[in-house]
Amino acid sequence: MDDTSLTLDGLPPGGAGSVLLLACGALAREIIDLRAQNGWQHLDLQCLPAILHNTPDRIVPAIEALVDLHRAAYETIFVVYADCGTGGLLQAACDRLGVQMIPGPHCYSFYEGNAAFAARAEMTCFYLTDFLVRQFDAFVWRPLGLDRHPHLRDTYFGNYTTLVYQAQTDDPGLDAAARDCAARLGLIYERRFTGYGDLAAQLAALA
Amino acid sequence: MSDDEIILNDLDDDDLVAQMFDDLYDGLRDEIIEGVNILLARSWTPYDVLTRALVGGMTIVGNDFRDGILFVPEVLLAANAMKGGMAILKPLLAETGAPRVGKMVIGTVKGDIHDIGKNLVGMMMEGAGFEVVDLGINNSVEKYLAALESEGADILGMSALLTTTMPYMKVVIDTLKERGIRDDYIVLVGGAPLNEEFGRAIGADAYCRDAAVAVETAKVWVARKHNRVVAAAR
Numbered sequence: 001m002d003d004t005s006l007t008l009d010g011l012p013p014g015g016a017g018s019v020l021l022l023a024c025g026a027l028a029r030e031i032i033d034l035r036a037q038n039g040w041q042h043l044d045l046q047c048l049p050a051i052l053h054n055t056p057d058r059i060v061p062a063i064e065a066l067v068d069l070h071r072a073a074y075e076t077i078f079v080v081y082a083d084c085g086t087g088g089l090l091q092a093a094c095d096r097l098g099v100q101m102i103p104g105p106h107c108y109s110f111y112e113g114n115a116a117f118a119a120r121a122e123m124t125c126f127y128l129t130d131f132l133v134r135q136f137d138a139f140v141w142r143p144l145g146l147d148r149h150p151h152l153r154d155t156y157f158g159n160y161t162t163l164v165y166q167a168q169t170d171d172p173g174l175d176a177a178a179r180d181c182a183a184r185l186g187l188i189y190e191r192r193f194t195g196y197g198d199l200a201a202q203l204a205a206l207a
Numbered sequence: 208m209s210d211d212e213i214i215l216n217d218l219d220d221d222d223l224v225a226q227m228f229d230d231l232y233d234g235l236r237d238e239i240i241e242g243v244n245i246l247l248a249r250s251w252t253p254y255d256v257l258t259r260a261l262v263g264g265m266t267i268v269g270n271d272f273r274d275g276i277l278f279v280p281e282v283l284l285a286a287n288a289m290k291g292g293m294a295i296l297k298p299l300l301a302e303t304g305a306p307r308v309g310k311m312v313i314g315t316v317k318g319d320i321h322d323i324g325k326n327l328v329g330m331m332m333e334g335a336g337f338e339v340v341d342l343g344i345n346n347s348v349e350k351y352l353a354a355l356e357s358e359g360a361d362i363l364g365m366s367a368l369l370t371t372t373m374p375y376m377k378v379v380i381d382t383l384k385e386r387g388i389r390d391d392y393i394v395l396v397g398g399a400p401l402n403e404e405f406g407r408a409i410g411a412d413a414y415c416r417d418a419a420v421a422v423e424t425a426k427v428w429v430a431r432k433h434n435r436v437v438a439a440a441r
Contacts, residue, residue: 156323
């Protein structure tokens with residue numbers, strides 16, 4: 001399991017549990033870590049390509065197809081996505097399919113805790129998680145064309161002030177990489193340790 | 208200078224406009240500025256330069272964006288090139304009394320700082336002959352309403368990129384209703400997480416998927432409103 005394949009391909013289904021987690025590839029390492037820490041062997045995991053983050057209109061049909069595919073094989077299917085830019089359509093699809101999903105607007109909200117994140121109301125902050133720091137070029141730099149047209153940077157980020165790195169783990173290497181991302185975007189850098197936030201509680205509730 | 212470099216001034220009008228379409232597509236701002244100045248020197252009206260050369264070219268860009276051939280960076284480069292031409296044409300259009308289709312107040316909603324889509328819509332609306340008052344980002348309901356009134360606008364355009372900020376559009380529309388002025392304005396909404404269903408649910412007149420759709424939708428609604436006013440006057 002490497003980050004590039006999680007970005008582009010996701011993670012194929014595996015395990016023999018009773019609960020299937022259909023997750024964003026950006027959450028794979030964290031879910032696997034929580035499963036190992038807590039002995040949640042009843043949780044099987046399949047991940048969609050994390051890069052769907054950049055085309056949210058593709059998330060809903062992909063989830064619908066996988067729920068249909070696996071429905072007969074599992075007692076419970078849980079969608080490990082927040083709204084993720086679907087404008088409420090993912091929640092509507094989950095309601096229609098009779099499956100649960102994670103509340104909140106984005107992973108960077110539930111990592112911090114949805115209530116705490118909303119209370120901050122940080123309009124001018126741009127967020128990266130551990131995964132997004134490692135995949136910054138694939139998710140931010142190249143899709144925005146900044147590798148080819150660096151002068152567009154302020155068109156995209158001129159209204160932002162701060163890059164907040166929400167650290168799921170204590171990793172000095174990622175801290176340095178995130179600081180470099182902030183410098184490349186011309187933003188003030190802030191590191192904020194979140195751990196797994198609401199993700200842990202959501203998965204624990206499936207135990 | 209390479210042998211195959213194109214001298215814009217050597218091209219006849221049709222070839223020059225075709226070349227400007229290509230240059231817009233490639234985001235070549237300096238070439239667009241040069242092309243605009245050449246057409247003006249050939250006695251084209253500012254309005255013709257705008258609609259036939261710039262808007263024609265941006266329409267191709269918009270269509271290819273819609274069809275997944277072009278992506279956001281390329282559209283921004285094209286828009287930047289068009290802006291270069293617009294900067295020359297805008298004062299001339301005002302002087303020459305070019306036709307005005309209607310007036311739009313546009314802005315990103317409260318709590319949201321994203322303005323790329325909003326800026327593209329504003330530019331394309333100007334290109335289509337609308338007067339555009341851009342309120343920028345993070346706009347409260349009070350600011351929208353004050354601008355609508357002071358500017359005598361026909362259209363309100365609201366933009367949001369975040370799932371958490373898009374419900375604010377309903378706050379604005381509900382306030383228009385409470386004050387009994389909802390039907391005085393055409394309300395268009397747009398932004399990445401929005402969809403048609405959301406637009407209907409909050410009481411907007413239309414959801415616009417992209418800048419080109421916004422322009423076409425605005426034209427249709429302004430014509431409809433105009434026809435209503437004419438019919439009522441009979």
